[in-house]
Amino acid sequence: MAVSGVEAKGRDRLRVSRLDTRMRTGVFVRRLVCSRRPRTALAFFGLLAMVGCSFNIGNLDETTTTIAPPDITTTTKGEITARSITLQGLWVQDRPEGSLGGVNDMTVNVSPGTSGNIAVGVIEGEVFGTGAQWRVASWSAALAASNLLNVDLSELKISYEVAGRIDGPSAGCLMTVGTLAGLLGDDVKDDVTMTGTINPDYTIGPVGGIPHKIEGAAEAGKKLVLVPAGQRMDFDGNLQEWVDVVQVGAALGVEVIEVGDVFEAYEYFTDRRLPEPRVSARTPELSQAAHTLLLEQASSWIDYCNLNLDDYDALPDTAKSEYEEGRVEYALEALSNADKYAGQGLAAGALSSAIESARQALLAVNYAQIEQYIQENGEQAAVQELLALGITDSIDGLADELLAVEPTNVSEAVALIEGWGYWTVAGRLSFEADDMLLAVPDDAGEVEGRLDAIYGAVWSYSMAMISRDSAYDALALGLVLKGEPIKGVERLGELAEVYRRVAEASLDTVHVLVVPGVASDWGVSEAEAYDTLITSDMNLAEAEAAVGDQNYLLEYLEPGPARDYAVLGAALVGYAGSAASIAEHYSYAAVYDEDGVITGYDMDKALHGALDFARTRGEKLIAVASRGRSDPALPVMYYEAAGLAREGYPGEKIDALYGYWTAAMYAQIMAALSGDLQPLAPR
Numbered sequence: 001m002a003v004s005g006v007e008a009k010g011r012d013r014l015r016v017s018r019l020d021t022r023m024r025t026g027v028f029v030r031r032l033v034c035s036r037r038p039r040t041a042l043a044f045f046g047l048l049a050m051v052g053c054s055f056n057i058g059n060l061d062e063t064t065t066t067i068a069p070p071d072i073t074t075t076t077k078g079e080i081t082a083r084s085i086t087l088q089g090l091w092v093q094d095r096p097e098g099s100l101g102g103v104n105d106m107t108v109n110v111s112p113g114t115s116g117n118i119a120v121g122v123i124e125g126e127v128f129g130t131g132a133q134w135r136v137a138s139w140s141a142a143l144a145a146s147n148l149l150n151v152d153l154s155e156l157k158i159s160y161e162v163a164g165r166i167d168g169p170s171a172g173c174l175m176t177v178g179t180l181a182g183l184l185g186d187d188v189k190d191d192v193t194m195t196g197t198i199n200p201d202y203t204i205g206p207v208g209g210i211p212h213k214i215e216g217a218a219e220a221g222k223k224l225v226l227v228p229a230g231q232r233m234d235f236d237g238n239l240q241e242w243v244d245v246v247q248v249g250a251a252l253g254v255e256v257i258e259v260g261d262v263f264e265a266y267e268y269f270t271d272r273r274l275p276e277p278r279v280s281a282r283t284p285e286l287s288q289a290a291h292t293l294l295l296e297q298a299s300s301w302i303d304y305c306n307l308n309l310d311d312y313d314a315l316p317d318t319a320k321s322e323y324e325e326g327r328v329e330y331a332l333e334a335l336s337n338a339d340k341y342a343g344q345g346l347a348a349g350a351l352s353s354a355i356e357s358a359r360q361a362l363l364a365v366n367y368a369q370i371e372q373y374i375q376e377n378g379e380q381a382a383v384q385e386l387l388a389l390g391i392t393d394s395i396d397g398l399a400d401e402l403l404a405v406e407p408t409n410v411s412e413a414v415a416l417i418e419g420w421g422y423w424t425v426a427g428r429l430s431f432e433a434d435d436m437l438l439a440v441p442d443d444a445g446e447v448e449g450r451l452d453a454i455y456g457a458v459w460s461y462s463m464a465m466i467s468r469d470s471a472y473d474a475l476a477l478g479l480v481l482k483g484e485p486i487k488g489v490e491r492l493g494e495l496a497e498v499y500r501r502v503a504e505a506s507l508d509t510v511h512v513l514v515v516p517g518v519a520s521d522w523g524v525s526e527a528e529a530y531d532t533l534i535t536s537d538m539n540l541a542e543a544e545a546a547v548g549d550q551n552y553l554l555e556y557l558e559p560g561p562a563r564d565y566a567v568l569g570a571a572l573v574g575y576a577g578s579a580a581s582i583a584e585h586y587s588y589a590a591v592y593d594e595d596g597v598i599t600g601y602d603m604d605k606a607l608h609g610a611l612d613f614a615r616t617r618g619e620k621l622i623a624v625a626s627r628g629r630s631d632p633a634l635p636v637m638y639y640e641a642a643g644l645a646r647e648g649y650p651g652e653k654i655d656a657l658y659g660y661w662t663a664a665m666y667a668q669i670m671a672a673l674s675g676d677l678q679p680l681a682p683r
Contacts, residue, residue: 080156080682082111085178085188089171090195090216090225092209099209099237101216103193107161108175110182113154118497121159131167133512134160139505140198141175143498144262148202148274149183149681150672152494156183169513170207172198176262177269183681186270193217194226194265197513197587200506200579201617201661203261203610205587206603210234210245218252225249226268229260230606260609275680277671279623284636286347294347298338301354305331308361312368319372324364331360341644348640363462370458379450383437386454391461392430395468398423402471403562407478409485410673411631413565414666415478418634419471420569421546424553426467428545433460463541483630487675489561495669496564496571500550503574507547510540510578514585536596537584539658543577546570572665580658583610590651598651607653611646614660618642621667628674635670638663 088103109121120142124130138160146153160175173196181188195213197205206228217225227234227245236243249256259265266274286294312320312328334357341349374382402420407413436453511530519529534541550570557563584590588610589602601607618639625632642659645652671677 080110080112080151080183081185082109083182083185084109085182087174087178087188088190088193088220088222089166089174090193090213091166091168091170092212092216094237099212101209101212101214103216103220103222104166105163106171106175106178108178108182109157109159109161110179111157113157116154118154118501119157121157123159123161125161125163126165129162129165132508133169134162134167134171136505136508136512137169137172137175137197139501140169140172140200140509141179143502143505144176144198144200144202145179145183147498147502147668148180148262149679150677151183151679151681153498154494158182169197169205169509170195172196173204173262173265176202177266180262180266180274180681181270184272184275185682186272188269189224189271191221191223192226192269193222193224194259194269196226196228196259196265198262199582199587199610200502200575201610201614201657201664202263203587203606203613204228204259204265205582206231206589206606208234209237211236211243211248212238214245214249214252214254214256218249218254222254224255224257224268226257226259226265228606229258229609230603232258260606261613275683277620277624277677277680279620279627284619284622284626284632284639286636286640290633291345291347294351295342298342298347298350298354301351301358302335302338305335305354305358305361308358308365312361312365315365315368315372318375319368321368321371324368327360327364331357331364334360346644348637349644352641352644359466366458366462367455370454374451374454379446379454380440380442380444382454383440383450383457386457386461387434387437389461391464391468392427392434395423395426395430395464398426398468398471401475402566403557405475405478405565407486407565409481409483409630410628410670411481411483411633412478413486413673414634414670415474415481416565417569417572417669418666419474419478420566421573422467422471422474422569423566424546424549424570425542425573426464426471427552428549429460429467430464433457433464436460477633481631481633484628484674486673488673488677491672492561492564492568495672496568499571499575499665500554500567503543503547503550503571503578506575506578506582507543510543510581510585514582518585533581533585537581539577539580539584539654541577543574543581546573546577550574568669572662576658576662576665579661580654583607583657584654588654590654598649598654600650601653611653611656611660614657614664615639615643618660618663618667621664621671624676625667625670625674628671628676630670630674632667632670635663635667638666 085108087106087108089106090101091104092099092101113119120139122130122135122138141160142153142158146156158179174194176198177194178188180186195207195210197207199205210227210231211234214225232244232246233242234245235241236248246256257268259268263274266272309328309331312324334353338350338353338357341347341353370382373385377385402416402423405412405416405419407416433456436457440450440453441447510533511526515526515530515533518533519526522529522532524532534544547570550567553563553566553570557566584598587603588607590598591600591602593599618635622632622635622639625635638659642656642663645659646656648655668677
């Protein structure tokens with residue numbers, strides 16, 4: 001890997017000016033209210049994951065044992081035959097006389113593709129017979145099925161056909177089951193149906209109107225109805241009360257079963273298990289060398305936090321507010337956690353808490369000192385000082401360094417992908433900060449909106465600089481990672497295109513599922529609701545930035561591996577961020593206190609099951625990635641951080657999902673690039 005100047009860009013490189021130092025880290029501007037407890041590892045995980053590590057990969061028997069799949073035949077591309085799978089989905093309609101449920105025919109068509117392009121068809125039996133939610137569900141189903149079975153979506157032709165008029169996401173998992181059955185050559189039972197969305201991690205998301213859908217299923221002669229885990233109790237619109245849907249089904253001669261993920265659902269439909277790479281994996285662990293290095297990094301970040309706390313204490317009280325004082329309290333709490341984790345030998349936890357302490361301390365200094373600067377020099381001078389930092393120029397320089405990297409092994413490749421992911425967020429946020437400041441009129445005295453622009457730019461620049469430096473850390477990590485040479489280079493372009501669509505579909509799902517409900521609850525337009533979500537939900541903010549920049553990369557980079565690495569990095573950030581936002585605001589329905597802090601979840605049972613599922617899948621895929629004798633540094637560190645986040649504040653459970661998902665994605669990409677991830681369809 002040829003990268004110049006990486007070692008020189010360490011923690012001290014930001015001390016270009018006093019103001020630049022203060023902007024080393026920071027999340028929320030003064031005028032915004034935090035939507036949750038401050039994040040631990042995952043919001044700034046790049047600072048954790050980008051440490052140069054050495055893993056014990058010489059003796060794989062100590063961590064994982066590979067077992068050949070007992071009943072899965074490895075196949076080559078192009079062996080899938082044309083098939084059509086007919087299913088009956090469930091619908092509910094609110095009418096003046098009451099809610100009514102029923103079934104509608106749906107056909108999934110799967111055949112070998114001929115164009116070489118990725119495309120998903122929606123076939124309507126009526127003009128405008130489907131809507132935006134149905135189209136998103138169609139894309140989500142096709143992407144989920146192809147990814148689960150490790151097949152190239154560009155070599156398939158998949159379409160979803162409905163006869164009448166329908167919209168909504170509630171048939172998402174059913175459509176996924178039909179797609180999987182078509183690819184695998186399995187038959188589906190005609191007396192089984194289900195309702196539930198398909199989440200990006202293959203768990204089943206919540207829906208409404210279940211009692212009425214069961215009534216419609218019973219009338220159509222169905223014997224088994226699958227519903228999302230955690231929704232045994234659902235609201236009956238006609239009775240205007242909560243009912244037990246299992247009892248509702250029993251009274252109608254229909255068995256109702258809760259299912260948590262597509263693997264469970266598929267078995268009920270086909271009496272066959274979905275194929276998976278079979279491995280026996282212990283909990284992934286860091287080697288002694290990595291453990292030692294992480295503790296050293298934690299100590300460094302603790303020192304950095306204390307330095308900035310000292311700087312904050314030296315500032316006049318007139319520059320401080322309750323906002324900054326709250327950040328200092330959070331920094332001290334994180335310092336205590338870092339010390340506790342280090343004492344228990346939890347190196348990843350110690351480092352993540354140390355980074356959090358530094359982030360909060362720097363955030364306090366950022367805004368207290370910009371406040372002092374405004375008091376002494378005025379708002380317009382602060383605008384010019386921020387623009388003079390040249391943050392966007394430094395991020396442009398980073399792009400040149402990323403483009404110069406030519407990874408020689410799989411572990412280096414995923415480090416480069418990680419670096420590009422951080423770059424996309426950095427580039428978009430710094431560009432937006434420049435725009436905010438340049439749009440401020442250059443007039444003397446106070447100008448309406450200028451103060452908002454200053455604090456908004458401080459937020460955007462701060463986040464951009466975090467991502468920029470995390471990208472440099474990724475490059476540094478890539479320099480020390482060893483492992484398998486890249487054997488599946490032809491998969492790189494395919495992965496970039498598939499994950500790009502995954503990210504776009506996931507972000508569209510936010511617009512379809514989350515935004516309308518938020519707009520209704522807040523009494524604002526959907527555009528206003530989305531803008532507010534962007535400023536309060538960091539997962540969504542990063543996803544929006546990354547998806548926007550992946551399209552920029554497609555336009556301005558020449559086709560080839562360099563562009564594929566860049567687009568794939570952007571797509572992974574967009575996918576994980578938007579999926580986490582959906583999980584928080586829709587799938588598991590976070591509950592907030594009056595300060596906007598998450599105190600729990602309406603769908604706590606489903607969330608618990610999703611965390612278990614995501615953890616197990618992460619373990620399996622890390623084991624698959626490890627059997628190629630590549631260093632699984634990135635997935636292992638995300639996995640470990642997720643495990644600690646799961647035991648933290650309620651809001652951190654979403655961070656845990658984010659970490660498990662990212663661990664699984666990186667592990668799957670590593671296995672694909674190693675040539676170890678073979679197609680699982682047809683059987």
